[in-house]
Amino acid sequence: ELKVEQNPLFLSMQEGKNYTIYCNYSTTSDRLYWYRQDPGKSLESLFVLLSNGAVKQEGRLMASLDTKARLSTLHITAAVHDLSATYFCAVANFGNEKLTFGTGTRLTIIP
């Protein structure tokens, strides 16, 4: 059964610093997603990663995928307070379409 693990679960970082969130998954998957969730809100899509070596960037966030290692990273550059949120990764396969989420990383940016 597919398992998706994220670490760290909680992350407190100062503004201006860089950090990386890791997402490991246990079986081969076709698609990897990153989502953001603000407290009390729904999930907002950040990135879709499809192939080995895929890298996508939006503002201070950059996501990458290593399908051989079954690992995706979400890198935060020069963090700002607005990035405080919970970040989830999720994986799915074409065919059965089961979409499985990681446990999330709660990120707090401290001024």
Place this chain on the structure above:
Amino acid sequence: NAGVTQTPKFQVLKTGQSMTLQCAQDMNHNSMYWYRQDPGMGLRLIYYSASEGTTDKGEVPNGYNVSRLNKREFSLRLESAAPSQTSVYFCASLGGLVNTEAFFGQGTRLTVV
């Protein structure tokens, strides 16, 4: 374009009562999902439907039933609510195109007393 619409947004039930959560999407997506979110537990998949006419169990299906009424609608039913089903429920849909992400409804906050 409404995306994914869930109703109701809030609900309080007494133990043993039943209710149906409704979800509809207008993006012509094939796949639809129901998740529950509890503090510290992330999103856990209850049931999903990869296409109209099919449904499959997720990680935590016990106590729930689903119906994929048509391509647009996917409902979640609690036949006899229990306090352990107090949670926030999210519906999502996913298209078949390679670059499509899953879209989420606004969530239903359910309290069972």
